[in-house]
Amino acid sequence: VELWSALFTASAPISLMVMSPVWGALGDRVGRKSMLLRANLGGAVTLYAMGCIPSVGWLIALRFVQGAFTGTVPAAQTLVSVHTPEHKHGVALGMLTTAMTLGTMVGPILGGLCAAAYGPERSFQIAGMLLAIAAAIASLFVREEFVRPEVVAGDAEASADPAPRFAYLRPVLPVLGLMLACAFARTVDAPVFALFVQELVGGDRNEAARWTGFVASASALAATLGALAIGRLLDRFSTVWLGRVSLLGAAAGFALSGLATALGALFGARAVLSFFAIGMDPVMQVWR
Numbered sequence: 001v002e003l004w005s006a007l008f009t010a011s012a013p014i015s016l017m018v019m020s021p022v023w024g025a026l027g028d029r030v031g032r033k034s035m036l037l038r039a040n041l042g043g044a045v046t047l048y049a050m051g052c053i054p055s056v057g058w059l060i061a062l063r064f065v066q067g068a069f070t071g072t073v074p075a076a077q078t079l080v081s082v083h084t085p086e087h088k089h090g091v092a093l094g095m096l097t098t099a100m101t102l103g104t105m106v107g108p109i110l111g112g113l114c115a116a117a118y119g120p121e122r123s124f125q126i127a128g129m130l131l132a133i134a135a136a137i138a139s140l141f142v143r144e145e146f147v148r149p150e151v152v153a154g155d156a157e158a159s160a161d162p163a164p165r166f167a168y169l170r171p172v173l174p175v176l177g178l179m180l181a182c183a184f185a186r187t188v189d190a191p192v193f194a195l196f197v198q199e200l201v202g203g204d205r206n207e208a209a210r211w212t213g214f215v216a217s218a219s220a221l222a223a224t225l226g227a228l229a230i231g232r233l234l235d236r237f238s239t240v241w242l243g244r245v246s247l248l249g250a251a252a253g254f255a256l257s258g259l260a261t262a263l264g265a266l267f268g269a270r271a272v273l274s275f276f277a278i279g280m281d282p283v284m285q286v287w288r
Helices: 002-030 033-049 057-068 072-082 086-118 122-143 153-158 167-187 192-200 203-235 240-260 263-277 282-287
Strands: none
Touching: 002 033, 002 057, 002 072, 002 086, 002 167, 002 192, 033 057, 033 072, 033 122, 072 086, 086 122, 086 203, 167 240, 167 263, 192 203, 192 263, 203 240, 203 263, 240 282
8 A cells, every 4th residue: 555655756856857847837838827728638537537447557657647738736836926927926925825825725625535435536527627727717707818938049059058058047046956955855755655654543544544634634724824924924034044943843743743653633733744845835936
């Protein structure tokens, strides 16, 4: 179980890592709204299909495909960043993070209850249908005034040498490295977290599914508060200072999670972790 859980968790990020530069470059040519629709529709199809497969091998394969064609969070963050005035970046990205964490708060509760009552297949199918609804909402109500950039002669000549083309990435390399480290830290326990909860509740799988959802939702509530607080502070205080506070607080919450021996302690530790860890999202977006 641990092996298949790890493969399931890792397969989507691997393909997402490979395809993200491709989708990013395409977004610069066709618009960010198109990338948001692609991510939602890709997730809708693959998640619904996960509820219809006959074996765990197919589940891993579809998870890999999901990573290649989705990426709803980066697509939404890019869309908001590009079309928000610079002096409002902190508030806008904080609100976006709040919206995502609110969904994360409700989703695990409903998903856990649905999985316990009807099986995990229905949870996947419902998630797919919700992403399809999100795509429809974005298509109808999101407005983007996108002008495709024109390549002038000087740019065309410069593009023959790949070094200058990627020179603009050098100043953001430290931030990209920090994003990599944060993503690793926040997901390193994902394959075994549900199993850890199962141990704390005495080994009952249905209880584990239910309580995993509750812990995740409590964490999302703390993350919502953290996103609101840190997002507003970004427009007033030093980004570096807020980043350091967020990292130290998240590290403390992670350490306390590993020391938890009861569900109550785990609830508190994950709340601390989520409150501070979510703050790194708007911080790193502003840093970029």
